[in-house]
Amino acid sequence: MFSKTSLATSLGRLVAALVLALVLTTLIVLIAGAPPLQTLAILVVGGLGSAAKLAQAAAVWIPLVLCSSALLLTFAAGLWNIGIEGQIILGAVFATGFLRPFPDGGSFLLVMGALMAGMIGGALWALAAGLLRTWGRVHEIFGGLGLNFVALGLTLWLIFGPWKRPGIASMSGTEPLHPTLWLEALGGSSLSPVSLLLALTVFLLVAFVLSSTQWGLRLKAVGQNQDAALLFGLNPQVRILEAMVGCGALAGLAGALQVVGVYHRLLPAISSNYGYTALLVAMLASFRSQIVPVLCFFFAVLNVGSIQLPLQLKLDSSLAGVIQGVLVLSFFLVQGFEERFRVLRRTE
């Protein structure tokens, strides 16, 4: 697990990793036969260039911040909650399920109810992974991964089975929600101010809980040393379940917001892999919650900018994913090198 470092060191590491990532990306782009500078320019401008682009990036930023904040909880407790993808999906499923009985729309209270339902769905899915870990001795990585596939299967079954649109069951998802059940978005974009506010609040809340409450301290203690946590009477197994449930609830909230705020229906790919991206963010942040929003924004811009790649350069948009991966690998490389030099210095 990561150890806590000073802000300066982690920022320095990040910069070094960025430089390394830039070099590696340039190499990859060159191999793909594209002009590297132009590619990078498109990625950045494509995500920042106009108000509309910025709104798009902000819309991506919301689920990323929610999920990264959620993962701060599990990371603090020393857990690798890979199952966050499934938890997002279950949030979306529960929210959709909650709103399905109201095809003619309703009040804002219903939307709030859907968000609550989403949180419960995500929390239950996370609780399953947590119980597998504490009772079944299945590591949360494997349990989570398995549950992700189950969640995906569940959505597909719902979309093509019991919740299929009359006449046409298709990958385009379930019947759209009544417009009164949509979260209001800023003109023409999919950016909802309510979601933005929720994401910000959740982030601040998690940061506060982790830095200033007894419960947050207990989670960190469990993450640092489970044996000692047991001896201190901190009930590590219960803390692990709490962290999982908390994380799942927030991930479920992200999923529910994708339904009521962005797509207005349940889609097969409703999570857009934001869970995995958030895992990268949480790893990069390594306990420094302050830099989570910045990192999320960076990834959101990349995400939105990459849509321009096929249009302008005939490159595949998956390049954004490659860059994200390269960035994370670079970060760990930098960390690894640092460790190596420290060991060398010590032995000399």
Place this chain on the structure above:
Amino acid sequence: MRIEFQDIHKYYGRVRANAGISLVLEPGRIYGLLGENGAGKTTLMRMLAGHTQPSRGRILFDGESVGRLSPSRALGMGVGMLYQDPQDFPALTVWENFRLGGRRRDKRNAIQRLQELGDRFHFRLPPEERATELTVGERQQLDLLRLLDLGANVLILDEPTTGISVTQKETLFAAMNQLAKDQGRTIIFVTHKLAEAEELCQEILVLRQGRLAGQLLPPFRSDELVDLMFGSESGAGGEAGPKLQPNKNPFLSLEHAQLVGEKYALSNASLSIRPGEIVGLAGLEGNGQELLLRSLAGLTRVAKGRIIMGGEQLQGLPYVRFRQAGIHFFPAARLEEGLFPDLSLVEHFQLAFPTARGNPVERLSEEGIRRFRIHAQPFASARTLSGGNQQRLLLALIPKQIKLLLLEHPTRGLDQGAGKLVWHHLAERCRQDTSLIFSSADLEEIKTHSHRILVFYNRRLVADRPSQSISVEEMGRLMAGQATAA
């Protein structure tokens, strides 16, 4: 092959594991290597087997220095080490394990060679069986045959008689004699069991505190060996604690308990403790004392029997209930089990005393830091503290109202001054009627501080005596499996 150790030193950080060991091992002999835990036996053997390098000094093979050894290089030179835990792959069959690391052979060839070698020593190993199905003794035989097949001329056996049957032991000893006498190989038998060393060896080497304390030829005298092994430590004991108040009734008892740990069990242990009593546990590591401490703390399973405290049965209850009953466990591995490496001192206090919130926590930690003489800032992380400071932090975190304090090696790794501080504090606790049970590798420490002493040997409680009626020498004898009447 003749092996010569020349002035071998080995340091791990500030810990000195070997300090200037020089000795010669001749072929065709069985050497016994004796010493208590931490005397440096394993370190010395690991260097010969190439697992670690000496900090200073060299090892000569037939008078020649071979430079840096690695495990495979050492094996190439003919040095093979048989570990306490057999080094096999449980999921593979016997013949597959046998073939590993050796010459390329097909199955028929491998089985043939295995049986040929096995017959010589009367080892009967089923070639198609998986290693998991074998007993520890059989796995050891398999390991030994593998090493012989690889051409090992110098065989190191690390505590080979732990966990094997009497018959297996006899077979093993016969094999060792045969290997040394008929085949001229060098055998090094690492043990703490005196009787076995006396029975088997042509020469016994005793290590104490990283030095060669003695090199003896038969006839061996047990009391001389015990003396060399345990010696009289130089005043590490310090002052004795408070007197035991006589008229207090036991508040805790362990009745005919069978205690089950991860690696072994301790059966039929009975014990009762009075308020303010200090009980010292003597025994070589892995002989039962750690299990007793952990069972009384509620950390390991009690399969049979009862733990009764203040009329309440505790066995089978979760650890939290033991804690609520006023039992506190103090682990030997400070950073691994006792503290949170990256949390600060203040955060530790916050976790240990959750009712004091906000500012009181800082006051509490500052007071704790002063009272326990922890030389560190309140916001320093536990990882950055020295061993002594970590120990004092652990002490400072013990709740106020404790009835029973269970300590594993309370002064291990501490210098004399730091050790004295620890005992000063523990004595203070005893005056307030807290009972202590502690284990230690330092027999003087046990003798000095205990009201009562329990000795463990071979996973059994072999003695329970008032401190006045047992000497350090006798403890040593009992720990090494020698009868009391000596």
